[in-house]
Amino acid sequence: MDTAARTGTPGPDDPARARAFLTAFARRKAARTADFPGGFAALDDAHALSYGDNHLLVDGPTDPELLPGRAEELLGHLPHRAVQVIGEETGRACAEPLKRAGYTHAEVLVMVHTGPVPERAGAREVELPALRGPVTESWRHFLPGAGEEVVRTLVERRAARRRGAPDVRFLASHDEWGEVVSWGDLYLDPATGTAQIEDLVTAAPHLGRGHGGAVLDTALRLAAEAGCPTRFLTAFADDWPRHWYERRGFVAVDTVHCFERA
Known part of the structure; x- marks a missing residue:
C-alpha cells in the first residue's frame, strides 16, 4: 500500500488535487465572485467578452434545475452565458436543464501527467x-x-x-x-x-x-x-x-x- 492510501492524502493523480486547483485558480483570478449553493460566479468586467473570465463554476452539489436561472441572474449583464461543471456525475445531471435552456455542451478532460519528467527542451x-x-x-x-x-x-x-x-x-x-x-x-x-x-x-x-x-x-x-x-x-x-x-x-x-x- 502506498503512502497516499495509508494516510488518506490524495496522490498526484487523484482528481481531487486538480479539482481544488481549478476552483482556487478561478476564484483568485476573478475580479469579483458571487457564491451560490454548489458554486460561484467568476466575473471580470475588464474582460466582459471573455467566456473564460465570466462564467458560473459548479464544484459541489447543486440543484441542476436552478442553474439556468442562476446564470440569468448572475450573468445577465453580459452578452453570453457560460457554465462550467466539474465532475462527471454532476455535469451529466446539469446537462439536460441547460440544454433545454439553449446551451451547447462540450466535455473537457482533466489530464494528469504520469510519465517520467522530461528534460527542459529549449523553451x-x-x-x-x-x-x-x-x-x-x-x-x-x-x-x-x-x-x-x-x-x-x-x-x-x-x-x-x-x-x-x-x-x-x-x-x-x-x-x-x-x-x-x-x-x-x-x-x-x-x-x-x-x-x-x-x-x-x-x-x-x-x-x-x-x-x-x-x-x-x-x-x-x-x-x-x-x-x-x-x-x-x-x-x-x-x-x-x-x-x-x-x-x-x-x-x-x-x-x-x-x-x-x-
Missing part, C-alpha cells in the same frame, strides 16, 4: 509583450469572423491570470529568427504540490516542428523542480490534442462539462 520564460503579436494572429486564425474588440479581449485577458496562482509563468519556443512560434501558461502552487499547464498553442505554420513539445516538456520540468508532483492540463474530449497528450504520458482523471449560450 523559455517570456513577458506578456512578447506574446501579444503571435497570440493576436493565432486568434484571428481560429476565429476569422471575430471583431477586433473580441480579439483584443482574448489577448489582453492573459494578464489577469497572474492573480490565479502563487507563481504564474508564460513560456515560449522561438524559431531560428527569434520569433515566438509556440507558447503556453504554467501555473504553480508549490504549497499544494500542484501545477497546471494551460493554453498551449503553436502557430499554424510551425506545427509539426517540435515547438509545442518543447514548451510542454519545459513546463513539466519546471513544475517538477518547483516541487509540484501533480502536473495536469485540460483538453477537449473530442479534439486531437488529447491523443498527443496521451502519447506524452497524460491520463484523463476527471471531466469539466462546459455549457455556453451566445
Whole structure:
C-alpha cells in the first residue's frame, strides 16, 4: 500500500488535487465572485467578452434545475452565458436543464501527467509583450469572423491570470529568427504540490516542428523542480490534442462539462 492510501492524502493523480486547483485558480483570478449553493460566479468586467473570465463554476452539489436561472441572474449583464461543471456525475445531471435552456455542451478532460519528467527542451520564460503579436494572429486564425474588440479581449485577458496562482509563468519556443512560434501558461502552487499547464498553442505554420513539445516538456520540468508532483492540463474530449497528450504520458482523471449560450 502506498503512502497516499495509508494516510488518506490524495496522490498526484487523484482528481481531487486538480479539482481544488481549478476552483482556487478561478476564484483568485476573478475580479469579483458571487457564491451560490454548489458554486460561484467568476466575473471580470475588464474582460466582459471573455467566456473564460465570466462564467458560473459548479464544484459541489447543486440543484441542476436552478442553474439556468442562476446564470440569468448572475450573468445577465453580459452578452453570453457560460457554465462550467466539474465532475462527471454532476455535469451529466446539469446537462439536460441547460440544454433545454439553449446551451451547447462540450466535455473537457482533466489530464494528469504520469510519465517520467522530461528534460527542459529549449523553451523559455517570456513577458506578456512578447506574446501579444503571435497570440493576436493565432486568434484571428481560429476565429476569422471575430471583431477586433473580441480579439483584443482574448489577448489582453492573459494578464489577469497572474492573480490565479502563487507563481504564474508564460513560456515560449522561438524559431531560428527569434520569433515566438509556440507558447503556453504554467501555473504553480508549490504549497499544494500542484501545477497546471494551460493554453498551449503553436502557430499554424510551425506545427509539426517540435515547438509545442518543447514548451510542454519545459513546463513539466519546471513544475517538477518547483516541487509540484501533480502536473495536469485540460483538453477537449473530442479534439486531437488529447491523443498527443496521451502519447506524452497524460491520463484523463476527471471531466469539466462546459455549457455556453451566445
